[in-house]
Amino acid sequence: MPKCELDAIDRRIVTELQTNARLSNIELADKVGLSPSPCLRRLRRLERDGYIDGYRATLRRGRLGLGFSAFLGVKINGHANDQALSFERTVVAMPEVVACHLVSGEADYLLEIVVPELEDYQRFLVDKLLNLPIVREVRSSIAIQTLKAGAPLPLAHLA
Structure with a gap:
């Protein structure tokens, strides 16, 4: 199993996005306690490193x-x-x-x-x-x- 190297802020970012992937970067940064620029850099890294597979709407079958x-x-x-x-x-x-x-x-x-x-x-x-x-x-x-x-x-x- 690959080692997961997410710090506390990364974990908060992915937790918040699992709850609501439509958060703006500003809203996400506020929820995880970062300013928008570092939050966006972390988000892009999480995407690039394969922790975030994509974004989609959950539809009611x-x-x-x-x-x-x-x-x-x-x-x-x-x-x-x-x-x-x-x-x-x-x-x-x-x-x-x-x-x-x-x-x-x-x-x-x-x-x-x-x-x-x-x-x-x-x-x-x-x-x-x-x-x-x-x-x-x-x-x-x-x-x-x-x-x-x-x-x-x-x-x-x-x-």
């Missing part, structure tokens, strides 16, 4: 008509080959897939997919995922209610 979420455990035939890499590239490019993890246990991959409704899920599963030649088995769990998603990363271990 249901409000946008994406009320159906499922978690799919996918087993594939073979792992250390070009076909497995092709599977990964293909799945990552599918817009319905909002998360993809290589996992241990019964499944090889855990996918989170989001679609408008059950019929769209069926089309995704049958027409896209099960059409991939390397896919051996898919087990689905349907989300009944989302209690927490997209939460900020816990950073207490950095202190």
Whole structure:
């Protein structure tokens, strides 16, 4: 695991940005106790060094008509080959897939997919995922209610 070299001010910067990435540099500087110029230099360094991956809006799935979420455990035939890499590239490019993890246990991959409704899920599963030649088995769990998603990363271990 790479060593994390964030001092207390860097940690406050990333904590504040996880809460509200729309803060202006002046607002951010005020919250972390810096003047704007040093705050901006630190922010640019955090971006350049890969601590900050990007900025985006968190959208409400249901409000946008994406009320159906499922978690799919996918087993594939073979792992250390070009076909497995092709599977990964293909799945990552599918817009319905909002998360993809290589996992241990019964499944090889855990996918989170989001679609408008059950019929769209069926089309995704049958027409896209099960059409991939390397896919051996898919087990689905349907989300009944989302209690927490997209939460900020816990950073207490950095202190």
